Amino acid sequence: MSKKSVFAFVQLCCRTAALRPSLLQPQPPVHLAAASSSWFPGPAKTTTTPPRGRGGPQTRSIATGFVLPLNAHLGGGDGRAMSAASGRRQAAGRAAGTTTTTAAAVLAATLLLSSPSGAVAGGGAAPFGGWAAGRRRGAHAATTPSMAASAVEEGVTAVGRGAPGQDGAASKPPVVFVLGGPGSGKGTQCERLAKEYGYVHLSAGELLRQERASGSSDGQLIDDYIAEGRIVPVAISLALLRKAMETSEPHSRFLIDGFPRNRDNMEGWDEAMGDVADIRSVLFLYCPEDVLEKRLLSRGKSSGRTDDNAETAKRRFQTYVEMTLPVVEEFQQKGIVPRVDGNQDIESVFRDVLLGLKSVHEKEVLDANRLAVEAVCTGDWAAYAQLCAPGMTEVLGGGLAAVSPDESASASASASPAAISRPQVRMLKGGAAAVVSCERPRGPGLTGGDSGTAVRETRVWEMLDGRWKCVQCHTSL
Ligand SMILES: Nc1ncnc2c1ncn2[C@@H]1O[C@H](COP(=O)(O)OP(=O)(O)OP(=O)(O)O)[C@@H](O)[C@H]1O
Numbered sequence: 001m002s003k004k005s006v007f008a009f010v011q012l013c014c015r016t017a018a019l020r021p022s023l024l025q026p027q028p029p030v031h032l033a034a035a036s037s038s039w040f041p042g043p044a045k046t047t048t049t050p051p052r053g054r055g056g057p058q059t060r061s062i063a064t065g066f067v068l069p070l071n072a073h074l075g076g077g078d079g080r081a082m083s084a085a086s087g088r089r090q091a092a093g094r095a096a097g098t099t100t101t102t103a104a105a106v107l108a109a110t111l112l113l114s115s116p117s118g119a120v121a122g123g124g125a126a127p128f129g130g131w132a133a134g135r136r137r138g139a140h141a142a143t144t145p146s147m148a149a150s151a152v153e154e155g156v157t158a159v160g161r162g163a164p165g166q167d168g169a170a171s172k173p174p175v176v177f178v179l180g181g182p183g184s185g186k187g188t189q190c191e192r193l194a195k196e197y198g199y200v201h202l203s204a205g206e207l208l209r210q211e212r213a214s215g216s217s218d219g220q221l222i223d224d225y226i227a228e229g230r231i232v233p234v235a236i237s238l239a240l241l242r243k244a245m246e247t248s249e250p251h252s253r254f255l256i257d258g259f260p261r262n263r264d265n266m267e268g269w270d271e272a273m274g275d276v277a278d279i280r281s282v283l284f285l286y287c288p289e290d291v292l293e294k295r296l297l298s299r300g301k302s303s304g305r306t307d308d309n310a311e312t313a314k315r316r317f318q319t320y321v322e323m324t325l326p327v328v329e330e331f332q333q334k335g336i337v338p339r340v341d342g343n344q345d346i347e348s349v350f351r352d353v354l355l356g357l358k359s360v361h362e363k364e365v366l367d368a369n370r371l372a373v374e375a376v377c378t379g380d381w382a383a384y385a386q387l388c389a390p391g392m393t394e395v396l397g398g399g400l401a402a403v404s405p406d407e408s409a410s411a412s413a414s415a416s417p418a419a420i421s422r423p424q425v426r427m428l429k430g431g432a433a434a435v436v437s438c439e440r441p442r443g444p445g446l447t448g449g450d451s452g453t454a455v456r457e458t459r460v461w462e463m464l465d466g467r468w469k470c471v472q473c474h475t476s477l
């Protein structure tokens with residue numbers, strides 16, 4: 001791509017950069033150790049920031065990393081908010097009811113044999129494709145401006161699931177278990193979370209029904225257990241779950257609906273998956289039995305499910321109370337169980353589900369933010385583009401000299417890993433957007449200051465097509 005077309009692309013980015021008004025409403029005060037006024041500058045403040053030095057408010061193209069003047073109303077923070085001291089670089093950042101732990105160990109071996117990848121839990125070959133394959137830094141680093149520009153164009157079309165992981169650890173697939181009584185709304189809520197938040201929804205019950213329908217040799221056994229409202233032996237359900245996880249797109253985040261249902265499920269999971277998946281949360285939907293029964297009978301009019309009848313519903317509820325609730329309690333003692341009232345309209349339940357998953361989503365945003373900072377500090381614009389929304393803008397504080405593409409490219413080769421400090425996250429829009437502020441090393445893209453000092457950076461993130469995408473970045477120098 002020629003320099004001219006890079007410039008035209010950058011101009012287009014600047015013109016089309018549209019901040020969503022809802023994100024720009026003044027926010028209640030937040031506790032920010034330093035430079036709190038630059039945490040989330042309201043529109044009035046941004047328009048009055050005087051240009052300083054050679055540029056005043058500027059925007060850096062995500063394509064090239066070099067700095068351009070920004071004529072829009074976006075504005076930038078006061079570059080002097082960062083003191084040398086505060087800106088110093090800081091060092092980086094389980095058969096139903098009867099099996100035993102021994103059975104879990106046998107199960108683990110069975111799962112290894114049945115695993116298509118032959119992966120050994122916790123080591124050896126990558127068990128979950130992109131997750132254990134590690135980070136993709138370096139190899140993707142653009143080394144010339146035109147490579148960076150085309151990487152952006154590819155990145156823009158490559159956004160969505162399947163793009164590089166947004167998880168800082170990037171070695172274990174994140175999992176949220178979803179538990180609750182039969183008919184409490186687990187499937188309904190998971191479907192929506194999957195659609196809007198990019199999770200892969202794995203219903204253990206649905207996997208069992210599919211296995212039964214597939215003509216599997218376990219079909220009759222599965223049928224009997226389901227019709228009786230009992231819990232299928234863990235070796236079967238877990239092998240199905242594991243296979244589904246392994247064959248999902250790389251870097252998927254999983255919602256596992258209706259599992260683990262008893263202690264054996266739990267032990268089986270720990271044994272086989274404890275080292276290869278990261279349980280982030282156990283979402284629990286509670287609902288009175290009479291409501292559950294009504295829902296199941298109503299669903300039974302069209303579902304075709306052999307267990308959607310009054311008799312099986314009663315048995316399922318009993319199994320839930322005797323077997324599943326103790327599992328929920330165990331997770332609760334670990335402090336990872338958001339409890340949501342499932343006896344509300346679907347919309348209200350979803351709102352509470354999002355509140356329940358707030359800490360999970362906060363961690364995701366912080367991880368994405370860390371990856372973005374690393375990409376900027378190492379000049380890995382291809383990786384950066386994957387984390388940014390199309391038309392994303394960057395506003396830099398005053399006093400900057402533009403870095404040339406060549407400087408950016410050569411600096412990327414020698415850049416050290418980025419460390420961020422004092423990250424602050426605030427979730428917005430019911431959890432679909434967030435603002436993250438942190439301090440970071442200056443990185444290769446910024447010149448004109450003491451290279452040993454840090455800069456304060458505030459990024460606005462939005463959940464777009466199931467991925468966290470940076471829609472704007474303000475950097476105070
Ligand atoms: N909040 C709600 N209010 C009213 N009806 C609901 C609500 N949530 C789900 N339903 C309905 O109740 C029935 C059961 O919901 P859903 O299948 O999501 O529950 P589940 O917990 O996944 O059930 P199971 O464990 O039996 O698979 C469905 O017909 C669904 O449309």
Ligand SMILES: O=c1ccn([C@@H]2O[C@H](COP(=O)(O)O)[C@@H](O)[C@H]2O)c(=O)[nH]1
Nearest residue numbers: 204205225226229230231232237258259
């Ligand atoms: O891990 C599991 C999940 C499900 N079952 C059996 O399937 C039915 C239906 O499950 P839903 O989650 O309600 O779709 C359940 O009553 C169990 O019999 C299981 O054994 N183990």
